[in-house]
Amino acid sequence: MFRHIVLLRWVEEATEDQRAAVVAGLETLPGAIPEIKKYVIGTDAKVNEGNFDLGVVADFESVDDYLVYRDHPVHLKVVADFIKPIAAGRAAVQFPLG
């Protein structure tokens, strides 16, 4: 298995609707991209100051399946339409799982 993690931070002006649209957009991806084996989306619980705003943990059978996801047009459209307009920061890693 191969895991992709991305954390995103939004600009302060990002509205609740814009933030919700990102989550709704991401939630469509497992149905559109069968290479996704597990997909967890979480909105920061605001327990700590200085956190990022959203986290995604996506698991794939292989690095090649991750690359299908990374470059998939449905994924790229969610990034372009909903994420890019409100993104102030992005942190990501990928690594083999267990």
Place this chain on the structure above:
Amino acid sequence: MFRHIVLLRWVEEATEDQRAAVVAGLETLPGAIPEIKKYVIGTDAKVNEGNFDLGVVADFESVDDYLVYRDHPVHLKVVADFIKPIAAGRAAVQFPLG
């Protein structure tokens, strides 16, 4: 369940030994802090440019158990001794898990 994700970026001068010492230190935590239910540590596979260097996904029964981990002296010692000296960036989120 409650999930904590942290991604870390190292300074360029961080040696392989220093990076390995972080992983070794973190690997001791599940044995020292019983509130940790699941703990996944991953070193970035360098598939993408601009990534962070290390990711940790930690799962707890509750936000209170996460707070025990966050403030646990064994955890804070790993942060102080191994992470802080080479950290160039940190991104984190916590959220309730499904």
